[in-house]
Amino acid sequence: MRKTLLIVVVLLAVFSLSTCSRGDDDAYEIVFIPKLVGIPWFTAMENGFEDYAAEIGDLKISVLGAPDTDPAAQARILEDAISQEPDAIVVVPNDTAVLEPIMARGREAGILMVSQEAPGIQNADMDIEFLIAERYGADMMELFVREAGSEGGYAIMVGGLTVTSHNQRADMAVKHQEENYPGLYQVTSRLEGSESVEDAQNRTLELAAAYDDLVGMIYIGSLGAIGGSQATKSLNRDDIAIVGGSVPSQAKSYLEEGSIDANYISNPYRIGRDSAYLVRHLLSGGTIADVGDLPEYGTPAIDGTVVTFHAPSEVTAENADMFGF
Amino acid sequence: MFAEFVKRYQSWHDRNQDIAALPWLLFVVLAIMTVATGGRFLRAHNITNLLAQMPELGLLSLAMMVPMVTAGINLSIISSANLTAVIMALFLKGVFPQGAGGGTTIIIIVGAIALGMIVSIVLGLLNGFLVGYVEVPAVLTTLGTMILYEGITLAITRGFVISSMPEAYLLIGNARILGLPIHMIIFLVVALVMAIIFHRRPYGRHLFFVGSNPTATAYSGVNVRRVLLKTYVISSVLAGIAAVVMLARFNSANARQGSSLLLSTVLICMLGGTDPFGGFGKVLGLVMAMVILQAVTNGLNLLGVRSFATVAIWGAMLVGVIAYRYYQHQKWERKRKQLQRARMQQ
Amino acid sequence: MREERSMGESRVHRSVMDSFIDFRNVSKFYPGVRALNNVDFAFEKGEIHCLVGENGSGKSTMIKIISGVIQPEPGATMVINGTRITAMHAKDAIDRGVRVIYQDLSLFPNLTVKENIAFGLYGDTRGPFVNWKAVEDRAVSAMRSIALELDLDRLVSSLSIAQQQLVEIAGSIIGDIKLLILDEPTASLTRVEVDRLFATIRTLKERGIATLFVSHKLNEIFEIAERVTVFRDGAKIGVFEPKELDQKKLVFLMTGQEVVSEPPKPVRSGAPELLRVEKLSRGGNYKDISFSVRAGEILGITGRLGSGRTELALSLFGMNPPESGSIFISGKRVRVHSNAAATRAGIAYVPENRLTQGLIMPQSILANITITILEKVIGAFRLLDHSRSESLSREWIERLSIKMPSLDAAVQTLSGGNQQKVVLSKWLATNPRILILDEPTVGIDVFAKDSVHRFVKQLAERGDIAIVLISDEVHEVLDNCHRILVMDRGRVLDEVLPGSDAEATLLEKFNLA
Amino acid sequence: MKFCPAPTPRLRYWRNSTLHNRKTSRRNVISRAFTRSETYLFIILFVLVAVVSIISPRFFTARNALQILRTSAFTGILSIGFLFVLIQGGLDISFTATATVAQYLMALALVSKGNVPILVVLLIPIAVGMLLGSVNAVLIHRLKAPSIIVAIANLNIYYGVLQIISGGTWIYNFPDWFDRVGKGFVFAFVDENGATFGLSYLTLIWIAVAIVAVVVLRYTKLGRHLFALGGNIEAARRSGLSLFRLRLFAYSFLGLLAGLAGIVQALDTQTVAPNALVGREFDVVAAVVLGGANIFGGAGSVGGTLLGVLLITVITNALTLLRIPAYWHQVFIGAVVLASISVTSLRALLARRKERIIDVR
Incomplete structure (x- = not known):
């Protein structure tokens, strides 16, 4: 008896759900998979995607993402996204190697597979590079030298020791330093904590105590500089340069008071718009070779399937409001 | 024919009351997902996808289930799998010669897997020794080793991902035999072996006894310490097999890969009828629970539901399962007491 | 029944005023069971x-x-210390x-x-x-x-x-x-x-x-x-x-019935000695224990709590290794390092606490009976032979006439007496030559007790097993043993043979209950 | 013995005893100290501090000590809440999610244009924390499920729902007063660089919580009832204790402290991010367990917990000061946690081996 009831309820539920299932229309369906959801950077990028889609009218964006930067979780989500059979998938890999075989499967299924920030990826129809690690590292180091001088010790903090893109950028910054500024040196190996104000603050305080020769810190990750600036403020050590890449609206007050010396970040909203443009261009029959000018960042460099433009720019107290996030 | 089936189901139902609701739940979930996704859920492509995703989750859930049956828990499965995977990956990359022939390839791959199993056994021995012989509570032991193993992996890899395994190795995670992915076959075989161990080997029976009452088990001539040691070694080896699969499927190893799967394994065990107080659990229940949860997650992803909603839904499902088990348990308890009193009165 | 009760009342007339507890018409029903049926109960301050x-x-x-802790069915009158209480x-x-x-x-x-x-x-x-x-x-x-x-x-x-x-x-x-x-x-x-x-x-x-x-x-x-x-x-x-x-x-x-206990049949003459213990000592547990048991003999060990009786039994069973002295089984010296080794040597031990040591309560009757013999029911492919373990279990269930709903039922659903029989089965299934029973009838009712005693005596009559029965209940050892050792504070004080004056000796000389 | 002893007005007892007893009593104090894990923990911490101080003179400074106290405030407050739940026999690791939800709602009130009164702003997280904590208590009590599993479920529900609703937006740019309190000191010194340092308000909150906790656990009936419940639930029931009320108190007290910890963390970082706290449960669990609390309930002390928290902070702090690469930090922490809990269990094991002594004649 109860089982019959159960079946009836189930059928009702199924029926009610089926009536609201989505019908197909003519819009291109695009799935965007950021590294993780729930952080301002990717939220801004999503907004860029969606605003562009709303302006153009024939794009439909949905966002899937893991709550943390676990590559395995992202792989599973990408697999599910492929099953959804959209027209295109844009993914920002946590770990390119993990996604390679799945990207290949997506292409086999006839989906336009686009990656972002995945240098060297094999199985993408298009890879959008808006940040050249070499250039990012070099720029970061130049900003650092501007603020801290070219003599003395420094340390680099990344968001997580296992975040590949952070590690690459840190490597490039170190490389640039080694080639150009022999007077600088790292006081200790790479630190972890740039995604937590507390950790960044504590590690910075400890470093300042442990190393007299510390002239500055480089933070790769969006909360490091905030924590670092709080640490140097409480130590009254204006001589330690704090160079990072924090969210402009958050960094603004610190930049104004000078406790963050330099902030270098790209504008994810604009990147989102450009990415949406690029994807739509390919979906509507265009090729990579004839992408033309991007709505936001002008003419990109094109090398095979890799479309490159360099989006990061320095955030100052004056221009912080123009970033829109 | 149908009557026969009903009779068979009835007898299965009576013997497996703890998991008898699962086939129905599975059916309901599949039906809802199929309809809600407008049929995309059941397309061949998605089925393949589901099959591809299940093995690592299933293997890790088995790794969680074995200690749970003994009233323990193993929080270190993910970090020990990652350490195993990293060492295998380093071995594969370190010794794999360019353009090696078929024979060498197989030897090297078998060697890497053997190495991975040895690493797993060592990691499991530490857990098992502490739980069995030093009598450290399992939660604490495995919490400690979870931190330790992840730390070791981090120190070895310096945070970097080790990727680009030899093509031949990747076949484990991508090739198919008779339409089934190889790693799915691995999972099915392992699940079958575990089911046989649980029900048809003395050690398997000992597991349940230790979970219900370690003292009485010890008084019955069973070496409880050794059973616990074995338990954590097996758990670790299962995690190691998951590492073999994950390394092949993701083509990379990393200190913090798959950390989000830990909660899923606990949930699957609970849903699958494994009693967290020990003594009860069935591989069949676990497999069904895994399919249910995989279907829910996959379906929600197909529907474009945000992952945080999935997190919350899983949490809600766990509460639901606990509540269901509680009321079911109360029902049994009432029946049992009634029986007991009736007997006393005779 | 009503008559019987009123008969009891009439024997001792007491006024209600002096009563501390005066309960009348107390009933308690559980589904299908009347735990208390219209009972009056009273006693004085x-x-x-x-x-x-x-x-x-x-x-x-x-x-x-x-x-x-629980409330009676409506209709009961409860008076405590002169005050009437409703709930x-x-x-x-x-x-x-x-x-x-x-x-x-x-x-x-x-x-x-x-x-x-x-x-x-x-x-x-x-x-x-x-x-x-x-x-x-x-x-x-x-x-x-x-x-x-x-x-x-x-x-x-x-x-x-x-x-x-x-x-x-x-x-x-x-x-x-x-x-x-x-x-x-x-x-x-x-x-x-x-x-x-x-x-x-x-x-x-x-x-x-x-x-x-x-x-x-x-x-x-x-x-x-x-x-x-x-x-x-x-x-x-x-x-x-x-x-x-x-x-x-x-x-x-x-x-409501009379229980008559028969003494065990005498041990056959020339029955071989199965267990001998010589100068066994363990610091803080017991000292200089020597005794022997023959096939078909039931040796009682009695002594109060703290006499070292259980510690001695655990030593024989390999769970509490002695520091010195030796144990012989059938004349051959054995060392039992673990209870697994003891089981292999033919020793079985029914522990004193059925609930925590004897049985795995939530598990099935089948599982509990076969726990000691899993290695023996391995069949093809080195897997457990379920049909064999089932038939073995059924055999013991019949021999001990255990009442149970099914082999798959949890042991905790059985009554205390039947539970104790399951413990016996699981050890007898190992075919022991020496069976140690530690307080085998604690907390079970008189009939179940009697049936356990009968069974133990029958077992001894078979003549191929030596039984050690440990109990602090003097009557239990007197009625069921051939010889009785009295233990106190880790030593054997004396050996007593059951007989006319044995009870008095035990009660007076050794101050046992 | 892992146990928070009742304070001992020993004098009275001595009055009734002979001189001889008096001596043994005093010896008992010392020998008893060595049966407690707090003593060992203190020795480990002492040795650690001594060794690090010798290697790195920068470690043993008032500034660093005060900094360690400030850093530990967040974990410290949560640890005390977790200790309460542990003592009464539960395991609730959902406090990070509770703290996140509480602090997020506070942050919304802080930056809202409606000028919410300060008192209300501070009461929000506390009330939210208590509410979520009591939800845990009700579920754990009603469903008789292992508390850890209910907690895992609720952790995900709270966290997931907050993320969905907030969309992961970070909140910052708090009012000035909030920043001033976060940076403020109860008393302050100025060092040669002109930097002020001192006892932070955050540390003060932590110390206040610890004192309240000591008073509750040692000197109130409620505290003793919590120990009783964790020691023997059946006996507690028979003594007429209301298990539900005790549980409700313990879990909502943890919720309250989670709310407070949320405030402290927001004061410290001046940023509220929904994903900042979840995942840090294990620091707290490790600290409490290191402090000698029994994972199965009935034993644990505030002193031990504070030592456990400090030990973990000091190790991390010292690892950086000793210039050990960050890659190795987790190995050290894992090894210390494992070694410590193993020693505790081993001592309990050996103690049990010694039992069952009969006065052999």
């Missing part, structure tokens, strides 16, 4: 009253009702001065002696804070009143079971107490401690405190009780004065 009955007779239901909950019972000491103690092992003793005090004082001085005073005076000497700040978990029980008794008798209910209190006390407990109970009586004493040790009942109420099958059989009763009569009242 300051009376030492015993409540006896078989398992399931309703005596524990009655205790639960008096202590407010009573645990707290009301405590407020009216009723205290219960359960068999499994209600102590907090992680708290100190003084805190455990004075725990109830927290409810007496006003305000949120603990008055530690009052706690200490209370504890000291309570301990004095039962002459208990312990460090006030010791953790209860570090005490022996007997000490723990005394702590609990000390804790119960403080405050405004009018009735102390003791549920099987002497099970884990030494004779000295039992004497002290009885002295305490008499002191309490002088202070006007009543004691309701539940015990199955009948001789203790005769020693302490002023009146005895007998329950059977949820009804009251009657109220008696101890002098009207003797052991036999009381058993008859409790069971």
Whole structure:
């Protein structure tokens, strides 16, 4: 008896759900998979995607993402996204190697597979590079030298020791330093904590105590500089340069008071718009070779399937409001 | 024919009351997902996808289930799998010669897997020794080793991902035999072996006894310490097999890969009828629970539901399962007491 | 039944006014079961009253009702100390001065002696804070009143079971107490401690405190009780004065039938010696133990708690290795490092605590019977042969006539007697040459007890097994053994042969109950 | 013995004793100290501090000590809440999610244009924390499920729902007063660089919580009842204790402290991010367990917990000061946690082996 009831309820539920299932229309369906959801950077990028889609009218964006930067979780989500059979998938890999075989499967299924920030990826129809690690590292180091001088010790903090893109950028910054500024040196190996104000603050305080020769810190990750600036403020050590890449609206007050010396970040909203443009261009029959000018960042460099433009720019107290996030 | 089936189901139902609701739940979930996704859920492509995703989750859930049956828990499965995977990956990359022939390839791959199993056994021995012989509570032991193993992996890899395994190795995670992915076959075989161990080997029976009452088990001539040691070694080896699969499927190893799967394994065990107080659990229940949860997650992803909603839904499902088990348990308890009193009165 | 009850009433006429407890028409029904059926129960202020009955007779239901843990069916009249009570909950019972000491103690092992003793005090004082001085005073005076000497700040978990029980008794008798209910209190006390407990109970009586004493040790009942109420099958059989009763009569009242125990058949002459123990010693456990048991012989070991009897048994079973001395089985010296090794050597041990040591309660009957012989039922592909383990289990279930719903039912669904038979089966299934039974009939009713005894004697008659029966119940060893060793404080004091004066010897010379 | 002892007005006891007893009592104090894990923990911490101070003179400074105290405030406050739940026999690791939800709602009130009164702003997280904590208590009590599993479920529900609703937006740019309190000192010194340092308000909150906790656990009936419940649930029931009320108190007290910890963390970082706290449960669990609390309930002390928290902070702090690469930090922490809990269990094991002594004649 109860089982019959159960079946009836189930059928009702199924029926009610089926009536609201989505019908197909003519819009291109695009799935965007950021590294993780729930952080301002990717939220801004999503907004860029969606605003562009709303302006153009024939794009439909949905966002899937893991709550943390676990590559395995992202792989599973990408697999599910492929099953959804959209027209295109844009993914920002946590770990390119993990996604390679799945990207290949997506292409086999006839989906336009686009990656972002995945240098060297094999199985993408298009890879959008808006940040050249070499250039990012070099720029970061130049900003650092501007603020801290070219003599003395420094340390680099990344968001997580296992975040590949952070590690690459840190490597490039170190490389640039080694080639150009022999007077600088790292006081200790790479630190972890740039995604937590507390950790960044504590590690910075400890470093300042442990190393007299510390002239500055480089933070790769969006909360490091905030924590670092709080640490140097409480130590009254204006001589330690704090160079990072924090969210402009958050960094603004610190930049104004000078406790963050330099902030270098790209504008994810604009990147989102450009990415949406690029994807739509390919979906509507265009090729990579004839992408033309991007709505936001002008003419990109094109090398095979890799479309490159360099989006990061320095955030100052004056221009912080123009970033829109 | 149908009557026969009903009779068979009835007898299965009576013997497996703890998991008898699962086939129905599975059916309901599949039906809802199929309809809600407008049929995309059941397309061949998605089925393949589901099959591809299940093995690592299933293997890790088995790794969680074995200690749970003994009233323990193993929080270190993910970090020990990652350490195993990293060492295998380093071995594969370190010794794999360019353009090696078929024979060498197989030897090297078998060697890497053997190495991975040895690493797993060592990691499991530490857990098992502490739980069995030093009598450290399992939660604490495995919490400690979870931190330790992840730390070791981090120190070895310096945070970097080790990727680009030899093509031949990747076949484990991508090739198919008779339409089934190889790693799915691995999972099915392992699940079958575990089911046989649980029900048809003395050690398997000992597991349940230790979970219900370690003292009485010890008084019955069973070496409880050794059973616990074995338990954590097996758990670790299962995690190691998951590492073999994950390394092949993701083509990379990393200190913090798959950390989000830990909660899923606990949930699957609970849903699958494994009693967290020990003594009860069935591989069949676990497999069904895994399919249910995989279907829910996959379906929600197909529907474009945000992952945080999935997190919350899983949490809600766990509460639901606990509540269901509680009321079911109360029902049994009432029946049992009634029986007991009736007997006393005779 | 009604008649019987009124007969009991008429024997002793007491006025309602003097009664501390006066309950009438008390019933308690559970689905399909009448645990108590229209029972009247009463005793006086300051009376030492015993409540006896078989398992399931309703005596524990009655205790639960008096202590407010459960409520009777509507229609009962409950008068406590002259006040009529409509609904009573645990707290009301405590407020009216009723205290219960359960068999499994209600102590907090992680708290100190003084805190455990004075725990109830927290409810007496006003305000949120603990008055530690009052706690200490209370504890000291309570301990004095039962002459208990312990460090006030010791953790209860570090005490022996007997000490723990005394702590609990000390804790119960403080405050405004009018009735102390003791549920099987002497099970884990030494004779000295039992004497002290009885002295305490008499002191309490002088202070006007009543004691309701539940015990199955009948001789203790005769020693302490002023009146005895007998329950059977949820009804009251009657109220008696101890002098009207003797052991036999009381058993008859409790069971409604006469149980006759036959002595074991004599051991066949020339029966080989199966177990010999020489100068076995273990520091802090027992010293210089030597004895031997022949095939077909039942050797009784009796001695109070703390005599080292269980420690000795555990040594024979490999769980408590001796420091010196030797064990011979069939004349061959063996070393048993573990109980697995002991089992292989042919020793089986039925432990004293069925619930925690003997059985795995939530698991099936089949699983419990076959746990010791899993290695033997391995069939094809080195896998367990389910049909063989099933037929083996059924064989034992028949031989011991275990009543059960199905082999897959959890052991906890069985009655105590049937549970004990499952423990026996699981060890007999190993085909032991030496069977050690440690308190095999604790907490099971008279019939089940009798059937276990009969079975053990039959087993001995087979003539290929040596049995060691450990019990602190003198009658159990007297009725069922060929020879009896008396142990005390780790030593064997004497060997006694059952006979006409054996009982007196045991009771007087060795001060056993 | 892992156990928070009742305070001992020993004098009274001595009055009743002979001189001889008095001596043994005093010896007991010392020998008893060595049965407690707090003593060992203190020795480990002492040795650690001594060794690090010798290697790195920068470690043993007032500034660093005060900094360690400030850093530990967040974990410290949560640890005390977790200790309460542990003592009464539960395991609730959902406090990070509770703290996140509480602090997020506070942050919304802080930056709202409606000018919410300060008192209300501070009461929001506390009330939210208590509410979520009591939800845990109700579920754990009603469903008789292992508390850890209910907690895992609720952790995910709270966290997931907050993320969905907030969309992961970070909140910052708090009012000035909030920043001033976060940076403020109870008393302050100025060092040669002109930097002020001192006892932070955050540390003060932590110390206040610890004092309240000591008072509750040692000197109130409620505290003793919590120990009783964790020691023997059946006996607690028979003594007429309301298990539900005790549980409700313990879990909502943890919720309250989670709310407070949320405030402290927001004061410290001046940023509220929904994903900042979840995942840090294990620091707290490790600290409490290191402090000698029994994972199965009934034993644990505030002093031990504070030592456990400090030990973990000091190790991390010292690892950086000793210039050990960050890659190795987790190995050290894992090894210390494992070693410590193993020693505790081993001692309990050996103690049990010694039991069952009969006075052999």
